[in-house]
Amino acid sequence: MKKLVVLFNLKAETDMQEYENWAKTVDIPTAGGLPSIDNFEVVKSLSLFGSDATPPYQYIEILSINDLDQLGNDVSSDEMQKVAAQFQAFADNPMFILTENI
Secondary structure (H helix, E strand, C coil): CEEEEEEEEECCCCCHHHHHHHHHHHHHHHHHCCCCEEEEEEEECCCCCCCCCCCCCCEEEEEEECCHHHHHHHHCCHHHHHHHHHHHHHEEEEEEEEEECC
């Protein structure tokens, strides 16, 4: 199974509570409900395990993809384009990494 891992920090002007509320009420239900997605979670970084250092990314999204071709169709919908634009307003230069199990 392929997974899309998104690493990102919030833009300096973004209110963390506003982003987290949006993620819970808009992003997770919308993207998680796409036919191509089996599971979608957003996690918040707390620390680097065994260290006092700050994690390099504040948030990580993990999307389990059941059909990569369908995902292309799903994200081109008007609704997902709106959600993507809202995400881009919150996130500062997110990194989208496509992965698969080994």
